[in-house]
Amino acid sequence: SAVISQKPSRDICQRGTSLTIQCQVDSQVTMMFWYRQQPGQSLTLIATANQGSEATYESGFVIDKFPISRPNLTFSTLTVSNMSPEDSSIYLCSGLDGVSYEQYFGPGTRLTVT
Amino acid sequence: AQSVTQPDIHITVSEGASLELRCNYSYGATPYLFWYVQSPGQGLQLLLKYFSGDTLVQGIKGFEAEFKRSQSSFNLRKPSVHWSDAAEYFCAVGATEGANNLFFGTGTRLTVIP
Numbered sequence: 001s002a003v004i005s006q007k008p009s010r011d012i013c014q015r016g017t018s019l020t021i022q023c024q025v026d027s028q029v030t031m032m033f034w035y036r037q038q039p040g041q042s043l044t045l046i047a048t049a050n051q052g053s054e055a056t057y058e059s060g061f062v063i064d065k066f067p068i069s070r071p072n073l074t075f076s077t078l079t080v081s082n083m084s085p086e087d088s089s090i091y092l093c094s095g096l097d098g099v100s101y102e103q104y105f106g107p108g109t110r111l112t113v114t
Numbered sequence: 115a116q117s118v119t120q121p122d123i124h125i126t127v128s129e130g131a132s133l134e135l136r137c138n139y140s141y142g143a144t145p146y147l148f149w150y151v152q153s154p155g156q157g158l159q160l161l162l163k164y165f166s167g168d169t170l171v172q173g174i175k176g177f178e179a180e181f182k183r184s185q186s187s188f189n190l191r192k193p194s195v196h197w198s199d200a201a202e203y204f205c206a207v208g209a210t211e212g213a214n215n216l217f218f219g220t221g222t223r224l225t226v227i228p
Contacts, residue, residue: 045215092158107155108157
């Protein structure tokens with residue numbers, strides 16, 4: 001199974017600023033994803049991070065607000081831009097094993113916007 | 115479109131008692147089904163999955179789940195709960211074509227009392 005790390009693990013940010021979250025996978029995965037987990041709620045897929053090209057965003061999420069990069073097979077970043085308190089959530093990265101079709105998740109980044 | 119319903123928001127069981135967490139899904143074709151567990155402050159860990167074949171699947175930590183197509187259900191069970199099983203449990207469904215886009219239920223929080 002893949003081991004996925006994220007940093008930072010948590011952060012407290014001011015309204016209007018941006019935060020970049022990093023995700024590192026210890027082995028190659030075919031696909032990488034970013035999810036948001038709002039307080040007390042389930043996970044919602046933000047986008048699929050595509051290697052070397054623009055991410056594929058789900059309905060309700062846009063590139064200007066959540067720019068994503070994936071320069072290689074094992075690394076991706078998510079930026080939360082121009083933050084507001086409504087962006088306070090846990091952001092999770094995941095990787096898909098293309099053989100087992102299992103998704104492995106990172107520990108998450110807990111973001112608080114004040 | 116896929117959707118997942120976990121009817122029980124919170125369940126409390128005594129240590130050593132049996133457990134069943136309910137999950138109902140909506141999907142037009144045969145789904146990829148998953149159960150994940152999230153301990154406080156941790157990422158999601160895959161407990162088990164169902165893609166095809168035997169409808170009773172075994173997972174880690176003594177968990178099992180049964181796929182019932184007629185009921186569109188994929189309930190998670192454990193014969194004897196341990197205090198360390200206290201966590202949030204998420205059922206998820208993925209598209210058959212690769213399970214790359216997971217739709218999560220709202221989760222069931224399990225409390226274990228001694």
